[in-house]
Amino acid sequence: MEPLAEAIRVKPAIQGLLIETCCQSDDFEGVPGCSTPASRRKCSQRKRTLHYFNRRANHFSRTDNTGQAVGMSSEVCQYRMTSLPRGHCLIINNVHFIQMAERRGSDKDAEVLKDVFQWLGFTVTVLLDQTAVQAREELKRFGDETHGDAFVGCVLSHGGKGVIYGTDDEPISTNDLFSPFKGTNCSTLIGKPKAFFIQACRGKDTQARVQLETDTNPGHQIYIPADADFLFAMATVEDYCSFRVIQTLCKQLKQGCPR
Template structure:
């Protein structure tokens, strides 16, 4: 597989932002599929806290993300070690999974669509989640970190932040577009507070 240029910058940005938010950060790099699964299972048995966040930066396809051995770890296999049965320490607590990975190799061009507003006109529709990784990092992770830095001090919830990320990322690129996908299984708003520094 090709080198994921920009992952180092994404890792640095995530590390900085989540430490700023008061999280303990554990970084693991270049793991095989079996190592990823073992790492997540072991972490699920030991992790504790008010909130858990897992960030994965890798190649991927519609089935999941690749380990360094080019085998797939599914999204379900990533989340399962942290469910209420396998990780009682986090039962009833928010768990967030941010995955920066392509969901396939097909690329689709931007298409023009008729707007629904009374003014008429055309707008661009983002139809592909292709992940582009320049040396400055990926659009998704860099926007996520920037939006967390902007919105967390204002007391905005994670859904508001993710909508701002979607808006950011959809405006990037000229001939190719991408759109982050997020699934929500929370019953309440989640607000990540910035710890007071004394």
């Protein structure tokens, strides 16, 4: 398997939801991957069953003068879900706003999200019509929870460039959505996947259509970035209105992921 930086794939596993993510990242130079014996022992202590493959990849494991490990592994690792329940799934479903248009049909999206993540073994909480302040408070509260093997956050709302909106028409930055679950703020999710699905516009432009023609050095300390292990799934690219993707997402999760 060819290693790919920042590649995220989901495929069936014998037990649990299996998410593959590449350890390599150009954004965090000097942070090693999870391929060394020391990191495997650390994973074992956390009772995470990470399976490593593609052992032909090259590994780098020197340290700088501060003792921090330097280099990256191009090896791909897997998160295997073994806890029951798998973890928390928080769904924020904003339908009614003060001045912005009602988001008709969003209740159906929230319902199918609840159904599929319960089916996958998550404890699901659905919050309807949250103001910006309420949403931030709930996100912080969930960040303070004790978590299982993963966290899933789903936000269905109006949005703009870098923000989603509360029902009071006040913006919430995307960083405010993710920040409570970073390694510096949520210790029980360190080294575990955090998946966010955002159903919201990211601008006012409409996208044009186009036609498609047919183990080395175990004594070294291991560091990972606080922003590691996130999966972001946006309904559109930045500056553009969104398409409805939740129904297709849930269909694919049911077809491709065993409980």
